[in-house]
């Protein structure tokens with residue numbers, strides 16, 4: 001039932017309609033690496049004008065400069081942007097139905113009004129402008145953020161965000177390193193803490209299984225759980241073994257040799273499984289949980305947005321409720337909990353993660369760095385999969401913040 005409550009709450013939040021209260025027109029102008037604050041209304045960005053392949057990515061110097069619409073918003077000058085699998089999916093139109101409703105709840109604008117759309121969910125940069133109610137940040141503060149998918153993204157020189165979504169960047173990380181963390185960290189935090197019920201005080205001796213340990217979410221989740229004292233087993237391919245062990249994983253199971261479920265079934269049962277892979281894992285993975293002990297299976301690979309894309313908002317949401325309720329009930333009678341996990345933008349969660357980073361408990365795992373002119377190549381790299389950490393795009397350099 002708590003899962004259903006969480007699900008309904010998420011949907012209420014999702015539908016929450018905000019009415020603009022303040023309109024502070026902030027006008028700056030930029031060109032790559034040389035923006036100065038003056039009365040212009042455009043900035044450089046990579047945009048798409050319709051959904052499709054990598055060919056749709058277009059560089060422009062004339063993207064609309066972000067505007068502060070609410071008194072709790074800040075404008076961040078982006079130094080580095082992190083890419084996620086979601087960016088590749090969104091480029092192709094994934095989630096368009098639900099995200100359009102979130103962007104335009106009253107359905108005033110015409111379809112396609114999200115274009116030109118800026119992708120990129122992670123940002124590390126510097127605060128350039130604060131709304132009237134912003135108390136926690138000042139201009140020139142170094143910050144990081146994970147950007148909700150209905151907002152314009154970080155593949156641009158500037159982005160506007162709610163101050164609640166932003167956090168002070170860890171001092172020990174460069175902007176490139178910092179851009180590798182927020183989206184996967186906020187997702188792992190939401191899945192493990194909010195949905196999975198874990199925290200630093202209850203992880204000792206808990207056995208956690210991460211399905212898909214070598215990608216963005218997995219590499220962060222391993223480190224967070226190890227910092228909290230859990231025993232962590234991961235599945236990944238053989239060539240990632242040293243990599244995940246280096247991040248602290250206690251046990252690794254190679255999913256490329258033989259049926260992975262048989263290898264995992266031979267191990268002691270788990271208190272929580274984080275599923276970063278999806279597919280047919282659900283068929284067997286819940287049998288690996290300790291029954292009648294509050295053990296949970298949290299999957300990040302859900303049909304939530306596909307259902308609303310395919311069936312429309314009303315029918316898609318009905319389908320989502322029916323699917324998750326049926327699965328939760330089916331597994332509840334066997335003594336384990338089945339849940340869907342979602343990314344939640346949270347400055348306070350990033351504050352805690354920032355402390356863990358500066359304490360040396362978590363490191364950023366940057367697999368590849370691209371320049372601002374190489375965004376299409378960065379997407380091509382993402383499309384190949386087999387991630388070993390994160391892909392980051394460097395947008396502007398330190399010293400450009402005047």
Ligand SMILES: NC(=O)c1ccc[n+]([C@@H]2O[C@H](COP(=O)([O-])OP(=O)(O)OC[C@H]3O[C@@H](n4cnc5c(N)ncnc54)[C@H](OP(=O)(O)O)[C@@H]3O)[C@@H](O)[C@H]2O)c1
Nearest residue numbers: 187212214215216217235237255276300341342343386387
């Ligand atoms: N629900 C949400 O709000 C939310 C938020 C964030 C992410 N997600 C989803 O969560 C998933 C993980 O995200 P991510 O950023 O970590 O993706 P990622 O960086 O692309 O990592 C995925 C990893 O899984 C590995 N993998 C693939 N098949 C596997 C298998 N059968 N067993 C074990 N490992 C396997 C891949 O490496 P190899 O192929 O080399 O094994 C890769 O390292 C994605 O599907 C993403 O869309 C959902």
